[in-house]
Amino acid sequence: MGGSGAREPPDSSRSGVFIWGKPLVLTGGSSLMMRREEIEHLSWLARIELTEAEKEKFESQLSSILEFFSILDEADVDDVEPTHHVIGITNVFRGDEVERSLPQEEALRNAPKRENGYFKGPRIL
Amino acid sequence: MSQEKTNTEREGEHMGDVKIGLECHAQLLTRSKLFCGCSAAYHYAEPNTHVCPTCLGLPGALPVVNKKAVEYGIKVALALNCEVQRRTLFYRKNYFYPDLPRGFQISQYDFPLAVNGYVRIESDGGERIIRIKRVHLEEDPGRLIYKGTIDVAKYCLVDYNRSGVPLVEIVTEPDLRSPKEARIFINKIRSILEYLGVFDGGLEGSLRVDANVSIAGGERIEIKNISSYKGLERALSFEITRQRGLLRRGIEIKQETRHYDEIRGVTISLRTKEHEEDYRYFPEPDLVLIEISESWVEALKKGLPELPDEKVRRFMQQYVITREHAVALTTDVHIADFYERVAAELGDARLCATWVADVLKGELNYRSMSMREALQRVPPENFVKILRFMKEGKITERSAVEVLREMLDAGGEPEVIIAKKELMRMKDEEIDGIIREVIAENTPAVEDYKSGKKEALNFLVGQVMKKTRGRMDPKRAYEALKAIIAAGA
Numbered sequence: 001m002g003g004s005g006a007r008e009p010p011d012s013s014r015s016g017v018f019i020w021g022k023p024l025v026l027t028g029g030s031s032l033m034m035r036r037e038e039i040e041h042l043s044w045l046a047r048i049e050l051t052e053a054e055k056e057k058f059e060s061q062l063s064s065i066l067e068f069f070s071i072l073d074e075a076d077v078d079d080v081e082p083t084h085h086v087i088g089i090t091n092v093f094r095g096d097e098v099e100r101s102l103p104q105e106e107a108l109r110n111a112p113k114r115e116n117g118y119f120k121g122p123r124i125l
Numbered sequence: 126m127s128q129e130k131t132n133t134e135r136e137g138e139h140m141g142d143v144k145i146g147l148e149c150h151a152q153l154l155t156r157s158k159l160f161c162g163c164s165a166a167y168h169y170a171e172p173n174t175h176v177c178p179t180c181l182g183l184p185g186a187l188p189v190v191n192k193k194a195v196e197y198g199i200k201v202a203l204a205l206n207c208e209v210q211r212r213t214l215f216y217r218k219n220y221f222y223p224d225l226p227r228g229f230q231i232s233q234y235d236f237p238l239a240v241n242g243y244v245r246i247e248s249d250g251g252e253r254i255i256r257i258k259r260v261h262l263e264e265d266p267g268r269l270i271y272k273g274t275i276d277v278a279k280y281c282l283v284d285y286n287r288s289g290v291p292l293v294e295i296v297t298e299p300d301l302r303s304p305k306e307a308r309i310f311i312n313k314i315r316s317i318l319e320y321l322g323v324f325d326g327g328l329e330g331s332l333r334v335d336a337n338v339s340i341a342g343g344e345r346i347e348i349k350n351i352s353s354y355k356g357l358e359r360a361l362s363f364e365i366t367r368q369r370g371l372l373r374r375g376i377e378i379k380q381e382t383r384h385y386d387e388i389r390g391v392t393i394s395l396r397t398k399e400h401e402e403d404y405r406y407f408p409e410p411d412l413v414l415i416e417i418s419e420s421w422v423e424a425l426k427k428g429l430p431e432l433p434d435e436k437v438r439r440f441m442q443q444y445v446i447t448r449e450h451a452v453a454l455t456t457d458v459h460i461a462d463f464y465e466r467v468a469a470e471l472g473d474a475r476l477c478a479t480w481v482a483d484v485l486k487g488e489l490n491y492r493s494m495s496m497r498e499a500l501q502r503v504p505p506e507n508f509v510k511i512l513r514f515m516k517e518g519k520i521t522e523r524s525a526v527e528v529l530r531e532m533l534d535a536g537g538e539p540e541v542i543i544a545k546k547e548l549m550r551m552k553d554e555e556i557d558g559i560i561r562e563v564i565a566e567n568t569p570a571v572e573d574y575k576s577g578k579k580e581a582l583n584f585l586v587g588q589v590m591k592k593t594r595g596r597m598d599p600k601r602a603y604e605a606l607k608a609i610i611a612a613g614a
C-alpha cells in the first residue's frame with residue numbers, strides 16, 4: 001500500500017449512493033427511496049422485528065436520511081486521503097503479557113442462562 | 126465430458142477443470158490474546174476462566190493490539206513471500222452468532238497486513254506455485270459446544286476462553302487443482318508456520334479452513350467449517366463429486382455457502398442470507414492505524430529461521446541425499462533437527478536419511494505419534510546406538526526395526542531391549558546348528574532343491590528365519606544353507 005499507491009477499497013471507484021455496498025435503486029421520480037425489501041433485510045440483519053406500520057415509517061424516514069447524505073456526494077474529494085480515524089495517533093500496542101482474567105462466576109454473572117460454567121445460547125444452523 | 130466420471134474422485138487425480146481456493150485460519154502462539162491480556166492457552170482450561178470485559182464484549186472495554194501478534198503476522202507474511210503493507214487497519218465485521226459476544230468480529234478488510242505472496246508445493250506434476258492473495262490478522266470467536274450433532278441439539282453452550290485468540294488468515298488465489306493438492310498445500314502451510322515457531326498444528330482446532338470450489342460450468346461454492354487435515358481432502362472430494370453429479374443431470378450450480386459435517390463427511394447447504402456487504406465492515410474506531418516501517422520489517426526478516434524450501438536445498442547439498450528424502454526430512458522441523466543430530470553423531474548421512482525418513486517416519490505415522498512425542502522415548506543418542514549396532518553387525522536390520530518399535534511403544538535403552546529380546550546376532554556355530562536342524566527336519570524340500578527346484582531353498586530360508594526369530598540375515602541363511610547342502614549334509 002506504500003504511500004498513495006494504496007490498494008483501493010473495492011467500493012471507492014464507484015460513485016453514487018450505496019446501501020451496504022449495493023447501489024441504491026431509485027424508485028419513482030428523483031427522490032432516493034428505500035425499498036420495502038431493503039427495510040426488511042436491514043431488520044433481519046439487525047435482528048429487530050418490525051411491524052408493518054414501523055416498516056412504513058422507516059421507509060420514509062430512512063429515505064430522507066439517504067437524501068440528506070446524498071448532498072455529500074457533491075463534495076470534491078479527489079485529492080483527499082481517506083480518513084479512517086480523526087485522531088493522528090498510530091501504533092498503540094501492548095506487550096504480550098498475560099494478565100488476570102475474571103473468575104468464572106464473575107464472567108457468568110449477567111448470563112440469562114448457563115450450564116456447567118458455560119453460557120447457554122440458542123442453537124444456530 | 127464424453128466419459129462418465131466414477132462416483133468418487135480418485136485420490137491425487139489432477140482435475141483440469143477444478144479450481145480450489147482456501148482461507149486458512151491459524152492460531153498464533155502468543156501468550157496473551159490479540160486485544161486483551163487474558164491467557165491464550167485455553168485448551169485445557171475450565172470454560173470461561175480466560176475471559177475479561179474486552180473478550181466478553183462488555184460495555185466500555187477497550188481493545189489494545191498485542192504487538193507480538195502483529196510481529197508473528199509479519200513473519201508469516203514474509204515466509205509466504207508477501208508484500209507487507211506500510212499501513213494496516215482493523216475493521217469490524219458485523220454479524221450475530223453466539224460465539225461473538227459483541228455482535229462483531231474484529232478482523233481486517235481493505236488494508237490487510239500483507240498481499241501478493243506465493244508458496245511452492247510438490248505436487249504430482251512436480252513443483253507448483255500457489256499464489257497467496259492476502260494475509261491478515263483477526264480474533265478467534267468463542268467455542269460453541271452442541272450436545273449431540275448440530276442439527277439435533279436444542280441449544281448450544283458457549284466458552285469464551287477462545288474469544289480473542291489471535292488468528293492469522295491466509296487466503297489463496299483459486300490455484301489448487303485437486304483435493305490432494307489442497308492437502309499438500311495445507312501441510313506446507315503448517316510446516317512453514319511451525320518452522321516460524323508461531324503455531325502448533327498438534328493443538329486441536331489450531332487450524333481451520335474454509336474452501337471455495339468451482340468446476341468448469343458451475344458457480345463458486347464455499348465450504349465452511351473444515352477443521353482437520355484429513356477433513357479438507359474429504360470435504361473437497363465430496364463437494365466435487367456432488368457438483369459433477371449436478372452438472373451431469375443438467376442442474377445448474379448456483380453460488381452458495383455449505384457447511385462441512387465432519388462426522389458424516391458431507392457438505393450441507395446453509396441457505397445463508399448474509400453476503401459480504403451484509404457484514405457492514407467499517408474501521409474499528411477503538412483501534413488506531415498500524416504503521417509498519419521498513420526497518421521493523423527488516424528486523425523481523427533477519428530473525429526468520431531457515432524455511433522448508435531452503436532446508437531441502439541445503440540437505441541435498443550437505444548430506445548428498447535425494448530430493449525425496451530431503452523433502453520428507455524437512456516437512457516437520459522437529460524431524461529435520463532430529464535428522465541433523467543423528468547424522469552428525471553417526472556420520473553416515475545417507476543411511477540416517479533412510480532410517481529417519483523411511484523407517485522412523487513410517488513408524489510414527491503408524492502410531493499417529495508426533496516427533497516431539499517420540500523424542501521423549503527415542504532421543505537422538507539412542508537412535509544412533511541402534512544404527513551403530515546394526516552397522517557393526519551386532520543386530521540385523523530387522524532387529525533394529527524391532528528395537529525402534531519397542532522404544533517408541535515403551536521407551537528404554539537399546540542395549541537393554543536387545544538383551545531382553547535376545548536380538549544379538551547369532552554366532553557361526555549357533556547358525557550352523559540351526560541350519561543342520563532345518564535340513565534334517567525338511568528332507569523333502571532338501572531333495573527338491575537338490576533335484577533342481579530353486580524355490581525350495583526359499584522355503585528352507587523361511588524355516589531358518591522362523592527358528593532364529595529374525596536374528597539372522599536372510600542372505601546369510603541362504604548362503605549357509607547352500608554351502609552346507611553342497612557339502613553333502
Ligand SMILES: [Zn+2]
Pocket residue numbers: 158161162163175176177178179180181289
Ligand atoms: Zn480478555
